[in-house]
Amino acid sequence: MKRFDLLVLGFPIPQGRPRVFTPKGDKFPVATDPPKSRKWKEEIRYAAQKKIEETGHQIWKEMPLYINLTFYVPRPKSLPKRIQQPMRRPDLDNLEKAVMDALQGMVYDDDSRIVLKISEKVFHPEGKIGVAISISEAKWDAPSNPGAHEREIAALRKGRSDA
Secondary structure, X not given: OOEEXXXXXXXXXXXXXXXXXXXXXXXXXXXXXXXHHHHHHHHHHHHHHHHHHXXXXXXXXXXXXXXXXXEEEOOOOOOOOOOOOOOXXXXXXXXXXXXXXXXEOOOEOOHHHEEEEXXXXXXXXOOOOEEEEEEEEOOOOOOOOOOOOHHHHHHHHOOOOOO
16 A cells, blocks of 8 residues: 655644735735745645655545544643643644645645545654654545444554555
């Protein structure tokens, strides 16, 4: 099974709300990414481009894909040790959206190809921040029995592709 693994270091920025405006003299509004979101997506694209050049990865088209995302966020110094999970902003779904939008057109042709997404937001034990991305071809389109893909999902959760 083909797989694309990528680690992007830096503070994960959620996908912000687009800014919509009508330029002077134009009839139609234009939507733009907020600057912070745009910069984070550029960092992801840069790292992905380097990985593509190293590995010779060809863009995935017309096939179902799995994606596994682990976001490493900084642990606030004031947070009590008993709290082990980051339960504050940024929202996980907005972090996911920024990554999937950034990789579209480079790693896969359309993020609608993603049929299984597993993601988490954690404190890194060594204090590193960033996102670990693993994308692989799906082995199944629509299993005839609901439990047919459980081993594969378990392997994806562990970050392996040897299901």
